Amino acid sequence: xxxxxxxxxxxxxIRDAAITLFGQRGFAASxxxxxxxxAGISPGLVIHHFGSKAGLRTACDTHVxxxxxxxxxxxxxxEQLRDVLTEYLSKPDEYSRELAYIRQSVVDDSAAGDExxxxxxxxxxxxxxxxxxxxxxxxxxxxxxxxxxxxxxxxGLLVLGRHVARSLGNDEFGIETINRIAGPAVExxxxxxxxxxxFLQATRDVVSAAEPEG
Amino acid sequence: xxxxxxxxxxxxxIRDAAITLFGQRGFAASxxxxxxxxAGISPGLVIHHFGSKAGLRTACDTHVxxxxxxxxxxxxxxEQLRDVLTEYLSKPDEYSRELAYIRQSVVDDSAAGDExxxxxxxxxxxxxxxxxxxxxxxxxxxxxxxxxxxxxxxxGLLVLGRHVARSLGNDEFGIETINRIAGPAVExxxxxxxxxxxFLQATRDVVSAAEPEG
DNA sequence: GACACGACTGAACGACCGTTTAGCATCTTA
DNA sequence: TAAGATGCTAAACGGTCGTTCAGTCGTGTC
Numbered sequence: 001x002x003x004x005x006x007x008x009x010x011x012x013x014i015r016d017a018a019i020t021l022f023g024q025r026g027f028a029a030s031x032x033x034x035x036x037x038x039a040g041i042s043p044g045l046v047i048h049h050f051g052s053k054a055g056l057r058t059a060c061d062t063h064v065x066x067x068x069x070x071x072x073x074x075x076x077x078x079e080q081l082r083d084v085l086t087e088y089l090s091k092p093d094e095y096s097r098e099l100a101y102i103r104q105s106v107v108d109d110s111a112a113g114d115e116x117x118x119x120x121x122x123x124x125x126x127x128x129x130x131x132x133x134x135x136x137x138x139x140x141x142x143x144x145x146x147x148x149x150x151x152x153x154x155x156g157l158l159v160l161g162r163h164v165a166r167s168l169g170n171d172e173f174g175i176e177t178i179n180r181i182a183g184p185a186v187e188x189x190x191x192x193x194x195x196x197x198x199f200l201q202a203t204r205d206v207v208s209a210a211e212p213e214g
Numbered sequence: 215x216x217x218x219x220x221x222x223x224x225x226x227x228i229r230d231a232a233i234t235l236f237g238q239r240g241f242a243a244s245x246x247x248x249x250x251x252x253a254g255i256s257p258g259l260v261i262h263h264f265g266s267k268a269g270l271r272t273a274c275d276t277h278v279x280x281x282x283x284x285x286x287x288x289x290x291x292x293e294q295l296r297d298v299l300t301e302y303l304s305k306p307d308e309y310s311r312e313l314a315y316i317r318q319s320v321v322d323d324s325a326a327g328d329e330x331x332x333x334x335x336x337x338x339x340x341x342x343x344x345x346x347x348x349x350x351x352x353x354x355x356x357x358x359x360x361x362x363x364x365x366x367x368x369x370g371l372l373v374l375g376r377h378v379a380r381s382l383g384n385d386e387f388g389i390e391t392i393n394r395i396a397g398p399a400v401e402x403x404x405x406x407x408x409x410x411x412x413f414l415q416a417t418r419d420v421v422s423a424a425e426p427e428g
Numbered sequence: 429g430a431c432a433c434g435a436c437t438g439a440a441c442g443a444c445c446g447t448t449t450a451g452c453a454t455c456t457t458a
Numbered sequence: 459t460a461a462g463a464t465g466c467t468a469a470a471c472g473g474t475c476g477t478t479c480a481g482t483c484g485t486g487t488c
Contacts, residue, residue: 010435028242032476042437047477049435107321107373117377137407146398148381149371156370157363159321163331167362179421184360190414193351193403200404207393224465246446256467261447263465432487441478448471455464 011049014039019060023100027057027108061112064101068116071095072123103158120151157181225263228253233274237314241271241322275326278315282330285309286337317372334365371395 017038021030032053036043050056072084088095105113124147131137140146157164161173170177194200231252235244246267250257264270286298302309319327338361345351354360371378375387384391408414 031474033474041435043476044438044478045436053476106377109376114377114380117374118381121381131407136409136412138405138409140398140407141401142394142398145382145394146402148378149395149398149402151381152370152374152378152395153367155374156366159373160331160366160369162323163320163328164362164366166328167332167335167365168359175424179424180356180359181363181366182417182421184354184356184363186408186414186417187355188360188363188403189407190411191352192406193345193354194400195350195352197404198350200400203396203400207396210389210393245444247444255465257446258448258468259466267446430488433485435482435484437480437482439479439481441476443475443477445474446472449469450467451469452467453465455462457462458460 010039010041010045014041014046014049015056015059015063018056019064019101020097022057022060023097023102023104026104027110032056057110060101061105061110064098064105065112065115067098068102069119072119099158103161106155107159117151117155120155121147124150153185157185224253224255224259228255228260228263229270229273229277232270233278233315234311236271236274237311237316237318240318241324271324274315275319275324278312278319279326279329281312282316283333313372317375320369321373331365331369334369335361338364367399371399 014035018030018035021035021038024030032046033043035056036046039046046053046056050059071087088099102113102116104110106117107113121144125143128137128140128143128147132139161177164181165171165173165177168177168180228249232244232249235249235252238244246260247257249270250260253260260267260270264273285301302313316327316330318324320331321327335358339357342351342354342357342361346353375391378395379385379387379391382391382394
């Protein structure tokens with residue numbers, strides 16, 4: 001009898017074990033046997049419930065994206081972002097499983113990674129627009145490219161977290177590393193690094209030279 | 215007879231084929247058989263020359279790191295950076311093979327990735343120091359963390375290149391995408407995004423609250 | 429009580445992996 | 459020319475992978 005009571009089912013246990021392992025080792029390096037062992041069942045049952053390893057991945061994608069969507073809130077209010085971030089940063093262990101999964105999705109060629117990245121760009125674009133309206137942020141020349149750049153900065157931190165931690169002398173990418181890197185990040189968004197426009201002008205010259213009819 | 219004439223040897227052909235495949239698909243997804251086929255030899259010869267697949271990877275690491283070190287120049291002159299970048303950006307196809315390899319090294323748990331990241335942080339730190347001395351750059355509060363953050367921004371662009379291209383409507387991560395994203399990147403390093411210090415102050419409050427004795 | 433059905437296991441299948449091995453051709457050296 | 463080292467191949471070995479399959483167990487239905 002298939003129980004209808006939410007997520008305590010064997011199927012959910014398998015899915016959660018898969019999310020953990022996919023996030024830790026990546027999709028290819030996680031074997032069906034390992035997932036089955038972690039979930040306390042036999043390898044055949046994984047296929048029985050999800051059809052194939054790819055089907056299991058799709059189920060994991062759906063679950064994690066839904067979870068992230070719920071955490072980000074349904075409204076478009078950018079002010080929620082800080083609350084979301086605070087919530088995330090205050091309980092990193094609780095969310096680290098899904099963060100690791102998203103990290104792997106984004107670096108692999110995964111449909112979920114594409115969806116997450118694009119959603120993050122849209123959210124950042126909304127934040128930029130709201131910041132401009134409220135006067136806390138300046139007008140930028142290319143909003144889409146700016147939002148994309150800011151997202152690569154954020155996700156780059158997640159993807160390269162191991163290196164960031166090592167570079168700062170920490171053993172692992174945890175709250176300590178995040179706290180230390182947050183200062184320079186926000187500082188660079190507040191006070192410009194360059195003292196004049198010469199680098200900006202030089203960049204624009206190079207770009208417009210490459211695209212004469214831009 | 216082992217030929218001493220540089221790089222036209224079979225060994226070098228195998229190594230170059232491996233660099234290409236490791237960069238395209240990653241280490242685990244590239245099989246010895248595929249590498250052998252790409253190099254036009256038999257699988258056994260790969261092991262004969264490099265001992266094991268891991269040995270082949272080490273040889274690839276060494277070669278790519280040496281190549282990158284040579285391209286970056288032996289001197290510490292940060293002014294060379296722009297020449298290096300211009301050279302790279304003008305012939306992206308020529309260097310894309312090694313860039314892809316570095317990308318994979320950095321996202322995998324690879325010794326070469328660690329070395330590359332750390333070297334990049336050191337170089338960026340030198341650039342910051344030189345910029346401060348020459349007056350083109352402002353003093354930052356935490357130079358090491360700032361350099362680390364800037365490196366994650368640069369490498370994040372490389373690692374997430376596929377997403378950046380898609381987000382901007384390009385089919386692949388090429389010179390077109392780089393040109394478009396360079397504008398916002400330099401713009402944000404020149405003109406601050408935030409109009410006042412409230413975000414910076416809020417961040418510092420959160421961080422110092424987390425580390426009372428910082 | 430007979431039956432059907434879904435959850436589940438253990439063993440096996442076929443494919444593919446990195447690596448080993450035996451052997452062949454070629455070149456160096458004496 | 460004989461001996462030995464080297465570059466190289468084809469085939470095979472042991473292991474692991476995703477997946478299949480036969481069959482058991484427990485439960486709900488008539």
